[in-house]
Amino acid sequence: MSKFIITITPPTPNGDLHIGHLAGPFLSADIFTRTQRQKGHDCVLVSYSDDYQSYMLRRGREQGREPALIGEENTRKIKISLQMAGIEIDHWMTSLDNTYFRDAVLELYHHGVNNHNIYQKNVLAPYCRACNTWGYEAFGRGQCSSCGQDSDASQCEECACAPNYLYMKNFKCKLCGGEHEWVEKEHAYLNISKNVRKLRTWLSDSAVRLNSQAFVERELAPTPQDWQITRHGDAGLDIGQPSLGKTHTWFMGMAGYIAATREHFTVNQQTPQLFDAFWRADDTTLVNFLGYDCLYSHGIAYPILLDGGPYGKKNQRLYTNMFLKLNGLNLSTSRNHAIWIRDLVSDYDTDSVRLYMALLAPEEHESDFVETQFVTWHQDFYQEKLEALTVAATHESPAFWLDGMQRNEHKLLCEVYNRWSTVTSADSFSSRNLASLSVELYELAYSRLQAQKPLYYLVALASCISAPITPTLSRQMQKRCGFNEPLILDNLINANFLDYSI
Ligand SMILES: [Zn+2]
Ligand SMILES: [Zn+2]
Known part of the structure; x- marks a missing residue:
């Protein structure tokens, strides 16, 4: 464990x-x-x-x-x-x-100071006298110093880098649109440059997705800038060092x-x-x-x-x-182009939303929630197919859950086991691939239903595999069809179902 x-x-x-x-x-x-x-x-x-x-x-x-x-x-x-x-x-x-x-x-801050990873230096800070605000994050905007897109001076949503306001073009006060005054202030900094080698080692073990690895590699080359970690007159936590400002979120x-x-x-x-x-x-x-x-x-x-x-x-x-x-456009609450979670799960079954969202999970790439497609899928797959499969499995009720498996399907089980092990591993987890595997098994079972062949073991396996995505639905199916989830899981985790002979 x-x-x-x-x-x-x-x-x-x-x-x-x-x-x-x-x-x-x-x-x-x-x-x-x-x-x-x-x-x-x-x-x-x-x-x-x-x-x-x-x-x-x-x-x-x-x-x-x-x-x-x-x-x-x-x-x-x-x-x-x-x-x-x-x-x-x-x-x-x-x-x-x-x-x-x-x-x-405070513990992490002082650990950083003692380790010489946190140091102090005087740097100019943007101040708008008319609004009496400091433009570190929510109160200042301009072009990202890395990608050139519109961004605040803290975290670029476009390229994910931490822009440096000293190098941002057209950097203005967000409230009045005016120019900032530049005031020299002492700030605390996190030393990134001296940790590059350690970060590279850490990166290859920890950043699972390839685009994350590429981002960190890009940020570390050739010489990364150090990171300002305190701000004056902005939100943040007072760490008892007024000359440095507060640590930002x-x-x-x-x-x-x-x-x-x-x-x-x-x-x-x-x-x-x-x-x-x-x-x-x-x-x-x-x-x-x-x-x-x-x-x-x-x-x-x-x-x-x-x-x-x-x-x-x-x-x-x-x-x-x-x-x-x-529906093809970026979500935006200010332009009212968004669907609240509570509205969607009130109108549709919660587990149907979870399964559909898992299938769409924008893990390495953007994805698109098209409302009409979801409504069709909800009707055709989630309601009709899954209900038909549950009814059919109820009628089968074999003595052992794998009874009914065909001789030539052993290879299929090996493949399911390998895929499930990979997508649920902490080293290569993917909720999207777990959802796909579950849906493929349900679809395969549905083709058996149409061919009037046994399907119990496929539905049983799919309902156990998808239980983390659709907990309520899986529980209901297990109850109605008499699936023994602990047994099926034990068979799956220990791969001992692969020894089952027909
Ligand atoms: Zn950017
Ligand atoms: Zn202003």
């Missing part, structure tokens, strides 16, 4: 979650966790609200309200949406004014995961020793699910922050995702 700490990048609580969030890290992390638990591994899945985000400050200013209240209100909505979509997170931490969070940030992500796990085991579970058992053990794998635009912090900064400290992991895996489109 192995241990997994699974994390989801914290969403900014300035609105509810839409289908793009679901198709991204949330559903993948949930399916990953359920899959590892199915295989008997010990897992903890955490996330939290990104309360110290610069955009929360701007939203508060726009609405004339306290950012904390806006955050609270939206966090409530986010939690309900996730619950409605069957996303089961073990602990959702509120980071605002949370001592576990603050302690973890991108710096604090890994501390957030550590703090959420600690709070979970200490407060919710009353088993504080399990925090150490998870975070400090060599047999634990840290698995981060994140949007591609969070790759700079997770792929470059956090490995440096963890290096040589008590939370440094021998085993870490990064799973990035690209963006989901809606």
Whole structure:
């Protein structure tokens, strides 16, 4: 049995979650966790609200309200949406004014200072006198210093790099469109350049998807810039060093995961020793699910922050995702081109949404949710075919689940076993491929139904394999058809069904 700490990048609580969030890290992390638990591994899945985000400050200013209240209100909505979509997170931490969070940030910060990975220097900072704002992130915009696309000065959504405002063209105040004054201020920096060699070693083991590897390689060559980690007059956490400003939220992500796990085991579970058992053990794998635009912090900064400290992991895996489109266009809540998770799962069966989103998961490439296609699929496949298969399997009820398998189908089972082992492995996990495998098995069973051949074992196998994606549906099928899930899983995990002779 192995241990997994699974994390989801914290969403900014300035609105509810839409289908793009679901198709991204949330559903993948949930399916990953359920899959590892199915295989008997010990897992903890955490996330939290990104309360110290610069955009929360701007939203508060726009609405004339306290950012904390806006955050609270939206966090409530986010939690309900996730619950409605069957996303089961073990602990959702509120980071605002949370001592576990603050302690973890300070611990990583001081570890970085002691390791000479964090240093201080005077650098110009953008200030708008008319608006009395600092243009570090939500309050300044221009052309990304790396790709040239419109971006804030913190994290480019287009190319995922961390733009440097000193080199951004047409960089203006977001509120009034005016020019900034440039004020020399002391800031803390994370030293990226001296860690290039270590990062390269780390990268080949940890960044699973090829586009993530390529991104980090690009950022490290030839000589990467160091990363500004404190800001003046913006959102962030006060670390008691006013001359440096506050640490911004991108710096604090890994501390957030550590703090959420600690709070979970200490407060919710009353088993504080399990925090150490998870975070400090060599047999634990840290698995981060994140949007591609969070790759700079997770792929470059956090490995440096963890290096040589008590939370440094021998085993870490990064799973990035690209963006989901809606009917061919980018999702945008400001242009009202989005579907809220809660609306979709209210109109359709939750598991049907989960399965369809898993099939569409934009893992290495963008994908497109076309509403009319989903409606057709929901009717034809999810409702009609799956019901017909369930009824047919109920009528078969063999003595042993593999009875009915044909002599020439042994090869097929070997192939299913190999594919399932690969797509559920922490080294090559893919919720998209797991969903495809399940649907292929159901489709194969449906062709048996039409040819009036036995199909029980195929439906049984498909329902077990897809249980992490469609937990309620699989449970119902198991009940109606009498599938013995523990037995089938045991046969699958140990591959002993491959010895079954007809
Ligand atoms: Zn860019
Ligand atoms: Zn301004």
